Amino acid sequence: MSWKVVFAKEFTEVMRDKRMRFQIFISPLIVTPLILAGIGTMAKREAKESQVRTAIVATVGFESVPKLAASLEATKKDAMRFVSSDEFSVESGIRARKFDAAIVLPSDAAEREQNDQTIPVQVRFDVANEDSRVSGMKVSEFLRKRSENIGAERLMEAGFSQQLAKPIDVGEVPVKGNGGKGVLMMSMMLPYMLVLYAVVGGLFVANDSVAGEKERGTLESLLVTPISREELARGKFAAVAAAALVSGILSLAGMLWPFYVKLGAFSWMTEGGAAFTGFQIASMALVLVPLSAMGAGILLTISTIARNQKEAQTWLGPVMMVVSVLSMMSMMMRPNTSVLVAAVPMLGPALVLKQALQSIINPAFIGIAAGSSVVYAILAVWLAARMFMKESVLLRT
């Protein structure tokens, strides 16, 4: 059981290194939630500012319908400022950010108004410009409400009930129990973060444990001790996997604690609360364990092949890219997609995490994702052990 001696020593070293302590404990538990809080607070403030700012709206054809124009002008309050323009200048004006949006009336607007016909109104805005997009939506909503009111006034003038124009009154009632908007947002981001931490959480430990030993000249001293290379590889693998698993679990804890510690900075994320069941947490753990083992196997293989830590980091670049892309794909995919996707490394487990956060229970998907992750983990560990046995690889300096 010499691997336990190696494991214990590796972990003692981890605890003594500020860099590793930061990556395994501080970053997932504190830094990541704080970054999220910062991003959320900033996004919320920006959205609010976007809503309250006065939109500059170009108007085309208002002079032909003075009655309607006056009615719009009188009810728009401070949310908008109308600027008269012409058909040819509005689009270039929006693109140049001179106007936020434009209301364009047709050339026969006056005739339609006189005949009590519907006037088709165009609201133009730039989808690539956040201020313009929000202003466009604001103007559309304003015109829709004005249209309803004018219609109601006309019915009243004609002696009919206003309700004739509104046979259905829609009211939205969000169902509670599965958490609020924050949980939905978390189900987009958390799988990515968890997979990333679980796979690369052991990065520094892996780099230090073989490539670092080659670099510092300690590997030779280790290889002359009466411990088999299998045991040595096992001890080092256990240390890297433990670091990755701790990092993965702490990143989960880092995402959950804001829901229980009511801080203003997290309100955007935690409003509506969270509802995590034992099943959700168990299914997350089920995929995190093999994921950490697979990550540890890959990292240890790279660290063994590399001559030094610098070379290991160079090799890690493309690996990080693949891990990021695969786990990021989970953000864009529906959680209950085809079960075949469950077998895709990183993506399958990320989708299981997404399902768990959205209270979707799909045992077949969980089974395939966990099972395939175990197979990938075994392959990665086998590869790492094989590299460790090769003297031409292990003694490369």
Added chain:
Amino acid sequence: MIVVDALVKEYTGPKKQVTRAVDCVSFTAQPGEIFGLLGPNGAGKTTVLRMLATILQPTSGTAVIDGTDIREDPLSVRRKIGFLTGAAGLYDRLTPIQNLMYFGRLHGMHDDRIKRRIDTLVDKLDIGRYASRTCDKLSTGEKQRVAIARAMLHDPRVLYFDEPTSGLDVLAARTVMNFLRECRTEGRTILFSSHIMAEVEALCDRLTVIHCGVVTATGTIPELRERTGATTLEQLFLRCIGEDHDSLMNIPHPKGSAK
């Protein structure tokens, strides 16, 4: 006792080309003897030592270390040997005591025995002053003392020294040299690899000269002097490896030819 029998080590390159780093090396080192491996850089000394330490697997040939064949039972061989190089090879984030505890446990020693051995070695090598400081704060000489303690922790009967004074200052080098002499007095078998003539002359009872992986001469220094007719150890070494160009320079050039 170390009996090396026709050790060969070949490496295969990326284009399948085979390089023979060690070619049929044989020698015997007796207990209570410092046996030198003398050769220029890249001669194959470290490869020989690594094979004898079972870090590398020989392509052919074998060696018996204190009665155990390196091919048949490498783990038992490692229990019998101590290895010291110029690089201390200590874990910087651990203290000397933690380093020694770690290596003791890897040798399968019980904690009580490790502690007793550490107490003895700390006293003997004067490590006490910095025993609880992390190794990254130690001087090169202090680190080398800890490395010596590590090599001796499990009380090995056979010791390998691979250029143990390289990069050390005079004081640290003297500690290593004194330690080597003490080990000889205690009857241990010592293999000492170096390219520094003065050290070899001062320490080695017998030596073997290796060049390009091949043993070119073996014997005591007086024997080798007599055989080569060399007056200095440097001349002896150069003659053994066939690089004594100075003697060629003394041969008069033909009349009129450019020097």
